[in-house]
Each structure stands twice: as C-alpha cells, then as structure tokens.
Amino acid sequence: MGGPPAARAAARSSVSAAPFIAVDAGTTRTRVWLVHDGRILARRDAVVGARDTARSRSTAALGAAMHGLVAALLDDAEPGVEPRRIVAAGMITSPEGLVEVPHVLAPAGLAELAAAAEERRLPEVSDLPFVFVPGVRTAGLPGASGIGATDVMRGEETLGVGLLRQSLLAAGGALLNVGSHWKLVRIDAAGRIAWSVTSLAGEMMHAARSDTVLASAVPDGPVPELDIAPVQDGMAEARRSGLARALFCVRLLQIGHSAGPEGRLSFLLGAFVGADLDRLEANGFLTAGEPLVVSGDEKVGGAWTVALQSRGYPVRSLSAAEVEAAFLAGLSAILDAREERDRDVRGGC
Numbered sequence: 399m400g401g402p403p404a405a406r407a408a409a410r411s412s413v414s415a416a417p418f419i420a421v422d423a424g425t426t427r428t429r430v431w432l433v434h435d436g437r438i439l440a441r442r443d444a445v446v447g448a449r450d451t452a453r454s455r456s457t458a459a460l461g462a463a464m465h466g467l468v469a470a471l472l473d474d475a476e477p478g479v480e481p482r483r484i485v486a487a488g489m490i491t492s493p494e495g496l497v498e499v500p501h502v503l504a505p506a507g508l509a510e511l512a513a514a515a516e517e518r519r520l521p522e523v524s525d526l527p528f529v530f531v532p533g534v535r536t537a538g539l540p541g542a543s544g545i546g547a548t549d550v551m552r553g554e555e556t557l558g559v560g561l562l563r564q565s566l567l568a569a570g571g572a573l574l575n576v577g578s579h580w581k582l583v584r585i586d587a588a589g590r591i592a593w594s595v596t597s598l599a600g601e602m603m604h605a606a607r608s609d610t611v612l613a614s615a616v617p618d619g620p621v622p623e624l625d626i627a628p629v630q631d632g633m634a635e636a637r638r639s640g641l642a643r644a645l646f647c648v649r650l651l652q653i654g655h656s657a658g659p660e661g662r663l664s665f666l667l668g669a670f671v672g673a674d675l676d677r678l679e680a681n682g683f684l685t686a687g688e689p690l691v692v693s694g695d696e697k698v699g700g701a702w703t704v705a706l707q708s709r710g711y712p713v714r715s716l717s718a719a720e721v722e723a724a725f726l727a728g729l730s731a732i733l734d735a736r737e738e739r740d741r742d743v744r745g746g747c
Contacts, residue, residue, distance in 0.1 A: 414433075414436075414729075414730035414731075414733050414734050415434075415435045415436070416434075416435075416481075416482055417432065417433065417434040417439075417475075417479050417480060417481040417482065418433055418434075418481050418482060418483050418484065418485055418733070419431065419432055419433070419468060419471055419481050419483070419484040419485070419526065420433050420484075420485055420486075420725075420726050420729050421464070421484060421485065421486035421487070421488070421490060422486075422487060422488050422553060422556075422725055423447060423448070423460070423464075423486065423487075423488040423489050423490035423495060423496075424447050424448070424488050424489055424553060424577060424578060425447045425448050425449050425489055425577070425578035425579065425601070426445065426446075426447045426449050426578050427443060427444070427445055427446070427447055428443065428444050428446055428447055428460070428463055428464065428467065428490075429441065429442070429443040430442050430443070430464075430467045430468065430471055431471075431726060432471045432472075432474065432475055432479070432481060433726055433730070434479055436730070438722075438726070439474070439475065439476060439479060440471050440474035440475065442467045442470050442471055442474075443467070444463045444466070444467055446459050446460055446463040447460065447489060448460070448489035448490075448492055448494035448495060449494075449578070449601075451494035451495070452494050457494075457495070457496055460490070460495065460496060461496060461520075461522060461523055464490075464496065464523045464524075465522065465523045465524070468484065468523065468524045468526075469524075481526060482526070483526055483527050483528070483529055483733075484524060484526050484527070484528045484529070485528075485529045485531070485729045485732070485733050486528055486529070486530050486531065487530075487531035487552070487553050487555075487556040487725075487728075487729060487732075488552050488553035488556075489552050489553065490530070491530045491531065491532060491533060491552055492533070492552055496520060496523070497516070497518050497520070497528070497530050499514070499515075499516050499530045499531075499532045499533075500514070500532060501532055501533045501534055501535035501550055501552075502514045502532050502533075502534055502535070503534075503535055503537060504534050504535065504536045504537070504590075504591050504592060504593055504594070505586055505588070505590040505591060505592050505593075506534045506555070506590055506591050507559070507588065507589055507590035507591065508559055508589075508731055508732065508735050509735060509739075510590070511531060511532060511534075511555060511556075511559065511732050511735075512732050512735035512736040512738075512739055513736075513739060514532045515529055515530060515531050515532065515732060515736050516529070516530045516532075517529050517530075518530060529733060529736065531555070531556055531729070531732055532552075532555075533550060533551050533552035533553070533555060534550070534551050534554075534555045534591050534594070535548070535549070535550050536548055536549040536550070536593040536594050536595075538593075539593055539595060539683075540593070540682065540683075541681060541682050542681065549593065549594045549595050549596050550594075550596070551581060551583065551591075551594050551596070553725075554573070554575050554581055554583055554594065555591055555728075556725055556728035556729055556732065557573070557575065557693065557721065557724055557725050557728055558573055558583055558585065558591060558728070559727075559728035559731050559732060560723070560724035560725055560726065560727035560728030560729075560731065561573065561691065561693075561724045561728075562585070562589050563724075563727050563728070563731055564723070564724055564727055566691060566714070566716065566720065566724060567585060567691050568585070568689075569585055569586070569587050569588065569589040570585060570586065570587050571585050571688075571689055571690070571691065572584050572585065572684075572688065572689075572690050572691070573585070573690075573691050573692075573693065574690055574691070574692045574693070574702060575692075575693045575694050576600065576692065576693070576694035576695055576698045576699050576702060577600055577694045577695060578600040578601050578604075579596050579597065579598060579599070579600055579601065580596065580597045580599045580600055580674055581594055581595070581596040581597075582594060582595050582596075582678060582683060582684070584683075595678070595681075595683055597674050597677075599670045599673075599674050600695075600698070602670065603666065603667065603670050606645055606666065607663075607666070611649060612645065612648050612649060612666065614652070615648050615649060615651070615652040615659065615662050616648065616659055616662050616663040616666060617659045617660060617663060620695075620697065621663065621667065621695065621697035621698060622660055622663070622697070623660075623697070624664050624667070624697055624700055624701055624704075625660060625661050625664040626664075626704055627664075628657060628661045628662070628664035628665040628668060629664045629665070629667060629668035629671070629701050629704060629705070630668060630704075630708070631665055631668060632644060632647075632664070632665035632666060632667065632668025632669035632670075632671075632672060633668045633669065633671060633672030633675070633705060634672070635647050635665075635668075635669060635672075636668070636669040636670075636672040636673040636676070637672055637673075637676055640673075641669060641670070641673040644669035644672075644673070645666065645669055647665070647669075648662050648665055648666045648669075651665060664701075667698065667701050668701065668705075671698075671701050671702055671705050672705065675702075675705055675706070675709070679709075684711070686709055686710040686711065687710055687711070687712075688711065688712075689711070689712040689713070689714070690706060690711050690712070690713050690714070691713075691714050691716060692706070692713055692714070692715045692716065693716045693720075693721045693724075694721070696715075696717065696718060699715050699716075700715065702715075703715045
C-alpha cells in the first residue's frame with residue numbers, strides 16, 4: 399500500500415502541514431487564509447461571491463477578486479513560507495463559481511469528498527494548482543416528494559468534516575448554518591452527511607431590509623445586538639399570520655412608533671426564524687430534545703439559539719473563531735485524505 403505504515407503515516411501528516419492557501423467562496427463574500435502546520439499566518443476577504451456572477455452572468459469579478467486576494471496573501475507570507483497549492487470549497491465550485499465540480503450524492507463523508515475533489519490550474523488567478531472540494535446533493539429528503547425532496551450544499555460539507563474532527567459535532571447530530579442561505583444538515587451514525595434542507599431566508603432578509611418599503615424601518619449593516627422580546631414577537635406573528643403578513647407588521651411598527659429601528663429589525667429577524675423553524679418541525683426534520691450545533695452569523699445564530707432553546711432543543715452556538723478553525727480543519731482533512739488516496743493508487747492498492 400505504498401510503503402511501511404510508519405512511512406505512510408509520516409507522509410500523511412506532512413501533506414496539510416505544508417503551507418497552503420485555503421479558500422471559502424460563498425454567495426456574497428470570499429475569504430482566504432495562508433495556513434502552515436495548522437496555524438493561520440494571514441487572512442484576507444472581499445465582498446464578492448456567487449451572487450455577483452449570477453447578477454452579471456460573468457465570473458470576471460470573482461476571478462479578479464481571487465487573483466488579488468491570493469497575491470495579497472503571498473505578499474503577507476513570512477520569508478521561506480511558500481504555499482504549494484490552493485484548496486477551495488464553497489460556491490466557487492458551483493456554476494456561478496470559477497470551476498464547476500459536480501456534487502457527490504448523500505450520504506457522503508470525508509472519503510467521498512476526497513475522492514471527488516478535482517485539481518485544476520487557473521493561470522489567470524494564480525500559478526499555484528487548485529484543489530476544488532465538491533458539494534453534496536440530497537436526492538431524497540425523508541417524508542418529502544418532488545423537487546422539495548432534493549437539496550444541495552457547497553461549503554457546509556467542509557465545515558461539517560471539520561466540526562466532526564474537532565468533536566464540536568457528533569455523529570447522528572445536526573448542524574444549522576445560517577448565512578446567505580439557512581441550511582439544516584443531518585449527520586448519520588457513520589459521521590457522513592445524510593441529507594440537508596435549505597431555505598433562501600438569509601438572502602430574503604437582506605432583500606427585505608434593502609429593496610422593499612421596510613428599508614426605512616430597519617438599520618443598515620450587520621445585525622446589531624438583539625432585543626429578545628421583539629424576536630419572540632416576530633416569531634409569534636409569523637406563526638399566527640404567515641411570513642408575508644409578519645413582515646408588513648414591521649411597517650406597522652414604524653408607522654405606530656411602537657418600536658425603534660433595532661427593535662423592528664429584531665422583529666423582522668424573528669419572523670424569518672419563526673417561519674423556518676415552524677416548517678422544519680412540521681416536516682419532521684427537527685424533533686424536540688435533539689441537540690443542534692448552530693454556526694454562521696453570530697447575531698442571527700443567537701436568534702436561532704433563543705428560538706430553539708425555547709422549544710426544548712439543546713443548542714451549542716459556535717463563535718466565529720470556532721467556525722473558522724473548523725472550516726480550515728475540514729479542508730486540511732479532505733486534502734490529507736485525497737493525498738493518501740492518490741498515494742495508495744500510485745502504490746498499487
């Protein structure tokens with residue numbers, strides 16, 4: 399199998415220990431890191447992602463941003479630190495990314511992701527070779543039918559691998575990631591992604607805040623500190639009246655001067671959280687009492703944590719630093735597994 403076990407183990411440990419550039423390209427933001435032996439030496443980010451490609455029908459903005467981010471990291475590198483490759487996950491492997499990589503079919507874990515990762519060269523971005531991690535496709539959600547029985551992810555699979563390796567997520571557990579899209583990911587007893595279910599709630603909330611009459615009712619920018627009472631009020635209104643009516647109630651709160659901008663934003667957030675949570679429970683995707691790990695935007699995740707705890711779910715809400723470390727651990731694990739697989743193939747296994 400390519401040499402004595404001790405030699406293979408030493409080779410395995412040296413793969414992700416060598417310097418590499420990590421990439422997480424999402425819907426709205428792209429982040430890159432220079433990693434060496436598990437340490438972050440530098441990080442950069444840009445507000446550009448798959449949504450820009452979808453709007454412009456061109457990958458030019460994403461490609462230019464990637465070129466600049468990688469060049470900046472290389473400039474930041476300490477003397478003698480020379481990354482060997484770029485390892486990328488997320489929407490960068492979607493049709494709106496730089497290289498489309500087919501999803502692997504769930505259930506899928508570390509071995510399946512490593513086997514389907516693709517190496518490419520993009521000289522217009524960097525002279526370094528890229529390793530692109532595939533996403534995961536769900537073909538049959540339990541109890542669902544038609545198009546609603548399917549789902550996809552890109553990026554969360556890598557985060558899930560890292561969380562499992564760091565014991566922040568257990569086999570048989572569930573991860574709720576709240577970013578531009580809100581995604582519930584179920585892990586099976588073998589530590590693989592069993593299925594996922596996604597809503598567009600994050601982007602819808604952004605659109606409601608910026609492109610509707612509610613733009614004057616709520617503050618711009620990141621979600622500030624939450625006011626828990628309006629969050630709960632928004633959840634209750636969405637359950638009582640539906641999401642669309644609950645959102646109009648934000649306008650009514652503004653007209654009636656019965657809440658300030660931050661309170662109205664908390665109500666709006668609560669309406670989105672309540673609508674999604676009700677549907678997840680109604681469809682049997684969540685069962686009260688089962689533990690959940692929440693990652694993503696810390697304020698939005700905080701609202702989800704309050705909502706879930708109020709309904710009897712044990713919740714662990716991850717910090718931004720924990721999510722970052724887990725994502726990079728996932729990329730490292732996939733890179734190591736891919737290199738080991740390739741080495742075994744070369745060794746005649």
